[in-house]
Amino acid sequence: MKTELDYLAELAGHGRISRRAFLGRAAALGVSAAMMPALAGKAFAQTAVKGGIIKAGLQGGESTNSLDPALNLSQVTFSFGKLWGEYL
Incomplete structure (x- = not known):
């Protein structure tokens, strides 16, 4: 085996x-x-590729939400900011 x-x-x-x-x-x-x-081992390691699409199903988003981290006032904007700023 x-x-x-x-x-x-x-x-x-x-x-x-x-x-x-x-x-x-x-x-x-x-x-x-x-x-x-x-x-x-590292057989499946992939190199990072810039770009892509984030599809997130977050409940509670508002039309006034933005990508400005200073304006993150709810859990939805915190979560999206973490996804958007991830360095993968």
Whole structure:
């Protein structure tokens, strides 16, 4: 079984299988979910990409909300400010 897991980790490391395929095959071999990321190591690490879209379902937003952090007066604006300013 160790040989098969090493082979899967090597495939994932070279980008020959997707993360979903790796997790599915490792689960079929009986590997616990807590151990899978350790096997793959940095095989799935991705570089940061600028841009993107935030879709947030927040209840309680108002038409007067803005992106100015000085005007964050409710939980909705605090939450959105945290999402918007995240450095991922």
